[in-house]
Amino acid sequence: MTTLIPSLVIRPCCVNCGARDSSKLVAATHYICGNKVAHGLEKMDLERKVILGVVAQNATRNCFRNINWKVSATSHIAIEETENRYSTTEIEELESRLNYLFLTEIGGQVKVIVGKKNKKYIVSIEVSSLQLYNSDNKLILSWGVFRSNSSCFMPVDFQNSVPEVGSNTTEIPFMERSSGSFALKLDFEANHAPFYLSFLLKSTLDTDLSSSDIRSHRKTNFCIPVGFGRGYPAPLGLSFSSDGSPNFAFFSRNAGGVVLCLYDGTSDKPALEIDLDPYVNRTGDIWHASMESVGPFVSYGYRCKEANLQDNGETLHTQHVHLDPYAKLIRNSFSDDHGLKPQPRLGELQKEPAFNWNDDVHPCIPIEKLVVYRLNVMHFTKDESSQVAPDLAGTFSGLMEKLHHFKDLGVNAVLLEPIFSFDEQKGPYFPFHFFSPMNVYGPSSGPVSTINSVKEMVKRLHANGIEVLLEVVFTHTAESGALQGIDDSCYYYVNGDADLGIRNALNCNYSIVQQMIVDSLRYWVTEFHVDGFCFINASSLLRGFHGEYLSRPPLVETIAFDPLLSKTKIIADCWDPRNMLPKEIRFPHWKRWAEMNTRFCNDVRNFLRGEGLSDFATRLCGSGDIFMDGRGPAFSFNFTTKNFGLPLVDLVSFSSSELASELSWNCGEEGPTNKTTVLERRLKQIRNFLFILYVSLGVPILNMGDECGQSSGGSPAYGDRKPFNWNSVKTGFGIQTIQFISFLSSLRSRRSDLLQRRSFLKEESIDWHGSDQSPPRWDDPSSKFLAMTLKAENMEGLLPSESSSIKGDLFIAFNTADRSVKVILPPPPTGMVWHRLVDTALPFPGFFTADGEAILKKKSGLVTYKMESHSCALFEANTLDV
Numbered sequence: 001m002t003t004l005i006p007s008l009v010i011r012p013c014c015v016n017c018g019a020r021d022s023s024k025l026v027a028a029t030h031y032i033c034g035n036k037v038a039h040g041l042e043k044m045d046l047e048r049k050v051i052l053g054v055v056a057q058n059a060t061r062n063c064f065r066n067i068n069w070k071v072s073a074t075s076h077i078a079i080e081e082t083e084n085r086y087s088t089t090e091i092e093e094l095e096s097r098l099n100y101l102f103l104t105e106i107g108g109q110v111k112v113i114v115g116k117k118n119k120k121y122i123v124s125i126e127v128s129s130l131q132l133y134n135s136d137n138k139l140i141l142s143w144g145v146f147r148s149n150s151s152c153f154m155p156v157d158f159q160n161s162v163p164e165v166g167s168n169t170t171e172i173p174f175m176e177r178s179s180g181s182f183a184l185k186l187d188f189e190a191n192h193a194p195f196y197l198s199f200l201l202k203s204t205l206d207t208d209l210s211s212s213d214i215r216s217h218r219k220t221n222f223c224i225p226v227g228f229g230r231g232y233p234a235p236l237g238l239s240f241s242s243d244g245s246p247n248f249a250f251f252s253r254n255a256g257g258v259v260l261c262l263y264d265g266t267s268d269k270p271a272l273e274i275d276l277d278p279y280v281n282r283t284g285d286i287w288h289a290s291m292e293s294v295g296p297f298v299s300y301g302y303r304c305k306e307a308n309l310q311d312n313g314e315t316l317h318t319q320h321v322h323l324d325p326y327a328k329l330i331r332n333s334f335s336d337d338h339g340l341k342p343q344p345r346l347g348e349l350q351k352e353p354a355f356n357w358n359d360d361v362h363p364c365i366p367i368e369k370l371v372v373y374r375l376n377v378m379h380f381t382k383d384e385s386s387q388v389a390p391d392l393a394g395t396f397s398g399l400m401e402k403l404h405h406f407k408d409l410g411v412n413a414v415l416l417e418p419i420f421s422f423d424e425q426k427g428p429y430f431p432f433h434f435f436s437p438m439n440v441y442g443p444s445s446g447p448v449s450t451i452n453s454v455k456e457m458v459k460r461l462h463a464n465g466i467e468v469l470l471e472v473v474f475t476h477t478a479e480s481g482a483l484q485g486i487d488d489s490c491y492y493y494v495n496g497d498a499d500l501g502i503r504n505a506l507n508c509n510y511s512i513v514q515q516m517i518v519d520s521l522r523y524w525v526t527e528f529h530v531d532g533f534c535f536i537n538a539s540s541l542l543r544g545f546h547g548e549y550l551s552r553p554p555l556v557e558t559i560a561f562d563p564l565l566s567k568t569k570i571i572a573d574c575w576d577p578r579n580m581l582p583k584e585i586r587f588p589h590w591k592r593w594a595e596m597n598t599r600f601c602n603d604v605r606n607f608l609r610g611e612g613l614s615d616f617a618t619r620l621c622g623s624g625d626i627f628m629d630g631r632g633p634a635f636s637f638n639f640t641t642k643n644f645g646l647p648l649v650d651l652v653s654f655s656s657s658e659l660a661s662e663l664s665w666n667c668g669e670e671g672p673t674n675k676t677t678v679l680e681r682r683l684k685q686i687r688n689f690l691f692i693l694y695v696s697l698g699v700p701i702l703n704m705g706d707e708c709g710q711s712s713g714g715s716p717a718y719g720d721r722k723p724f725n726w727n728s729v730k731t732g733f734g735i736q737t738i739q740f741i742s743f744l745s746s747l748r749s750r751r752s753d754l755l756q757r758r759s760f761l762k763e764e765s766i767d768w769h770g771s772d773q774s775p776p777r778w779d780d781p782s783s784k785f786l787a788m789t790l791k792a793e794n795m796e797g798l799l800p801s802e803s804s805s806i807k808g809d810l811f812i813a814f815n816t817a818d819r820s821v822k823v824i825l826p827p828p829p830t831g832m833v834w835h836r837l838v839d840t841a842l843p844f845p846g847f848f849t850a851d852g853e854a855i856l857k858k859k860s861g862l863v864t865y866k867m868e869s870h871s872c873a874l875f876e877a878n879t880l881d882v
Contacts, residue, residue: 094122096292098229100280103217104201107131108180110216112224120187121226123197127174127182130214132203139174139182140211143199145226148259148273171202193227194274194291216279223277230280231288236519237326237435238300240351245292250302250324251512252487253285257305260289261321262297268343270321271297275305285512299331299346300324304486320344322486323433325516328352328523329447330421330436345432345481352527353448355455362531363467365412367569367594367699368634368758371745372469373411374643375399375704376428376721377419377441383723394723396453397443400460405729408738409707410745413467415534417643419454423478427718429536429577431473432482434520458529467531469569470524473577474517475540476505487512493547508541514555521565532569534596534637539574539585552588560590571596571637575644577718594635597623597698604640604692605651605663608685608870610784610816613776617768617786622697622760634758636698640689641706645716648706652685654714662716671714683733684870687740687840687847688814691872694744695812697757707741708734736844743848747837751876754790754810765791771813771821787813789826792877808832808877815867825855825863828877834863835876841868852876 094115102110108130115122127139174182186197198221204211216222236249252258257278261270276287287302301321323330327347380386381402382394392398406414419441421433428438442450458468477483482504483491490512493505507513524530535541542553559565572587573596587595600619607616618625622633641648646662655666667681686709693700704710705721708728712720728734748755769787770776777783790810808829815821828834835852855875857863867873 093117096229100224100230102222104130104214105217105219106214110201110222112222114224114226116190119190121190121193123186123188123224123226125174125184125186125199127201128180130180130182130201132180137203139176140202140204141172141174141184141199142169142202142213143172143197144169145195145197146275147195148275169199188226190227194272195226196275196277197224197226198222199224218279220279223280225277225280225289228274228292229290231290233283233286233288235326236286236516237324237328238347238349241290245290246294246349247288247290248300248324249286249288249326251286251490252302252304253490253512254487255304258287259303259305261301261303262349263299263301263346264296265298270301273303294349297349300349301344301346302486320485321346323347323481325433325483325486326435326519327433328435329451330433330439331447332439332445348447353452355452357455357459357529360459360462360529362529363412363462363465365465365467366634366758368632368756369749369752370413370467370569370699371411371748372413372415372637372699372701373406373409373704374415374417374639374701375724376417376643379721379723380704381724383725385726386724387726392443395441395443396437396450396457400457403460403464403466406466407464408742409702410742410749411702412465413469413531414461415469415471415701418471418473418536420472423481426478427577429473429718430476430478432478434472434474434516435523454528462529467569468529469532469534469571470530471534471536471573472521473536474506474508474520475537479504505540507545509544509550509554514558517555518558518562518565521559522562525564525568530568532571534571534573536573537576538572538587538595540576541572542585542588549585556588556593557590560592566592569594574598575642577644589629589631589635591630594631594637594699595626596701597626597636597638599623599626600636600638600696600698601640601642602663604689607814608688608692608816609663609665611781613780613783613786614778616814617776617788620692620696620788621766622757624760628760632757632759633697634699634756637701638693638696638698639701639703640693641703643703643721644718646714647703647710647712647721648686648689649682649709649711650714651689652682653711656714659714659716681870684840684868686737688870688872690737690741690744691838691840691874692814694741694748695755695874697755697761700748702741707738709737732844739845740848743850746850751807751810753792753807761790767791767826769813769826771815771823773824773826784817785813785815785821785823787811787823792829811875811877813865813867813873813875815869815871818869820866820868823865823867823873825865825875828863831879832877833880835878836865836873837876838874839867839871840873841871852878854880 094113094117097113097115100112100114102112104110104127109128111126111128113122113124113126125141130139132139172184172186174184177183200221201214202211203214231247231249233249236251239247239249241247248260250258250260258276260274260276262272262274263269264271274289276282276289278287281287281289301323303319303321321344323345324347329348329350329352331346331348377396377399378394380394381388381392381398384393386393386398386402388398388401392401418428418431419437420428420431421436421438422428422431424440436447437450437454439445439447439450442453461468483506484504488494490510491506492503493507508517521533524533541556542549544550544553559570570592571594572589574585574587575596575598584598587593589595597619599615600623603612603615603619606612619638623636624633627633627635641651646654646659646664651662651664652667654671655662655664656670665685667685668678669675673679690706693702705724708725708731710722710725710728712722729738754761767789768776769789770783771785771787776786788811790812792807792809811825811834813823815823825834834855836855837850837852838848840847855863855865865873865875
């Protein structure tokens with residue numbers, strides 16, 4: 001059968017129904033009515049022109065090369081009858097065959113088969129069991145095609161192809177095959193796909209020009225996708241089958257409709273828009289579709305059509321193109337040619353890059369053995385002093401260039417500030433996406449190179465025995481460009497966060513948000529081999545649908561018992577980056593959640609200012625008031641400074657009234673100074689902070705820059721933190737501080753029996769002392785001295801040859817007074833003497849030593865030691881010949 005070539009005319013598209021001008025039409029090249037193949041309309045007494053329309057946004061590369069087209073078939077074509085071209089067997093042999101079954105509003109079924117053969121799409125429509133009013137009734141198919149707007153077909157034009165209100169479809173008769181059974185077949189050129197075929201049935205008598213419309217049981221047109229499939233609702237996001245065909249799945253419960261927007265990379269506007277049918281392409285609240293291939297398209301997004309007014313009186317957005325919340329590759333967003341209008345963020349239409357994970361092994365470091373270093377990826381190597389190549393500076397690849405620094409410090413885990421895609425104006429704590437790393441952290445700022453560089457970084461760190469922990473923010477998003485407009489009443493709190501007056505607070509314990517968060521975490525574990533997560537603003541994870549606090553929040557419990565996530569490190573940090581304040585709350589943990597210990601930070605700062613003796617003792621021993629609830633000291637992540645607030649050098653240099661909440665002390669003079677006494681005092685205080693951090697039970701966290709005196713000029717604002725200055729590592733202060741930190745890390749490892757414990761020390765294993773061996777004056781606010789003895793396990797019964805492996809007691813003393821103190825040490829275990837390992841008041845390099853300096857008894861029979869003001873000291877019992 002000869003394929004008909006319609007004549008073409010070019011006109012504006014569908015001006016009367018609101019469609020965009022940039023559109024195209026396609027025509028069925030022929031149709032088959034039962035056993036009749038029709039090539040024209042004359043024998044049907046329908047002297048008319050056939051106009052069949054399809055709306056598209058811009059031209060695609062191959063079959064839609066030009067834009068703003070309206071194509072009409074206007075030829076008068078004679079009817080001819082031939083034998084049935086497509087048998088049942090041939091229908092079954094169609095490629096990519098899809099079946100659809102509908103019920104009509106008056107009973108009966110409509111079966112539609114869509115398949116591909118010889119570069120054409122074949123649509124077979126069969127109607128059966130239809131209860132017509134009269135046996136003489138004829139059945140007619142009234143149909144049209146659309147893409148971007150399901151309410152707008154290209155109208156039939158009787159005279160001159162001008163759009164006409166009320167004539168928006170083409171009518172073709174069915175042929176009755178048997179009693180109550182009708183059939184009709186259409187075929188379309190494959191290069192016109194994808195589009196929807198929308199139709200209804202009309203029942204009419206030969207003697208009567210009137211007709212009755214028959215629609216689906218939902219009182220709507222029947223709608224069939226041609227050139228793409230219904231797709232699957234899972235997994236969410238973009239996925240690919242084994243043959244490379246893509247599947248799109250997108251959640252929106254309250255949108256009036258969802259339009260899949262496909263871009264070919266030649267314009268900032270979609271090359272193709274497909275208005276997803278809610279009956280065929282929706283399952284529950286998931287909209288989905290599949291295609292045979294990505295074709296000429298390179299990126300995609302979604303447009304949510306306006307729904308009825310929601311409970312809060314708002315409507316969903318209609319024009320904005322949304323990024324797929326589950327996209328794995330994000331195309332960079334640029335402004336227009338004038339730099340004024342930002343372009344939409346889009347997902348890349350390609351598979352994630354393959355990566356060779358061979359030989360990668362998770363270090364699986366026990367939580368109590370961790371020594372953590374917190375850093376910002378960009379700030380770590382962005383400064384030219386890092387001497388990292390310009391194209392790698394400030395990236396994941398640049399971070400790998402500094403592996404030796406981690407080894408110098410003795411850390412075995414890095415905690416990265418949020419690396420999810422974020423709002424560059426607000427910073428990394430305001431993400432707009434949860435499944436992709438920030439492209440600017442990649443060596444070429446492209447999504448593929450960024451993903452590969454993250455994986456290479458993790459693999460390299462693992463190979464060096466270093467775990468990778470991520471700070472994550474799931475309680476709020478960026479103020480725009482995130483999930484807003486997709487389904488605000490599901491993703492966000494309806495009235496925002498009443499406490500802070502913001503509207504971008506995520507409803508974390510709502511089912512779809514909880515699923516997204518858990519899916520994101522699993523993705524980072526499986527695809528990037530991440531070892532753990534620190535949840536920023538974790539107190540908001542406890543809130544219910546209406547903002548109330550839950551005793552058993554579903555999300556927190558799900559993470560605790562998830563078979564994959566529960567094996568990682570999961571840490572709650574109740575600091576809120578929106579108001580820069582920590583929140584103290586009793587966090588439900590199920591013996592799996594660790595916590596950032598804000599009380600440790602505050603009580604240590606207070607103690608080094610001469611306050612809070614009893615609270616300080618609690619922090620030294622692992623914060624039993626917080627973690628004695630079935631966990632242990634290893635679940636306490638201790639810090640004295642963070643990436644917000646004052647850095648360590650400023651903590652001992654600034655203490656104005658504006659910084660009262662920082663609990664800082666300037667050591668006698670505000671800001672920079674040349675006074676030797678003030679500088680010496682500050683140096684001792686810096687050593688004291690580091691010493692206390694490492695000898696306390698729990699996991700120590702060192703903040704980037706504290707090892708070399710990085711300053712923010714006295715500003716506690718996160719935005720005032722500067723890139724790491726690698727020249728400061730080479731200064732005298734940097735060298736001695738890094739060596740001291742390395743020593744403390746080694747000490748923790750060597751004396752893990754006392755300093756790296758998963759369980760609390762027994763009461764009989766700790767003795768508390770005043771300076772003269774009397775009990776501490778716990779209730780005396782003027783008391784500024786505290787000492788403790790940590791007793792090693794009883795080593796009785798060891799052979800003489802094993803005596804070298806004996807680990808003795810530790811005696812640790814703290815003097816925060818402005819004067820020196822003569823300290824009487826307790827008697828060492830039999831056969832041992834005390835060796836001084838640390839005295840923060842001594843000059844470098846003598847203020848710490850791995851070998852230790854023996855402290856012998858005086859004539860009085862006592863072991864005494866003079867501690868200078870504002871200093872700490874550590875002694876270890878050992879044999880004299882050590």
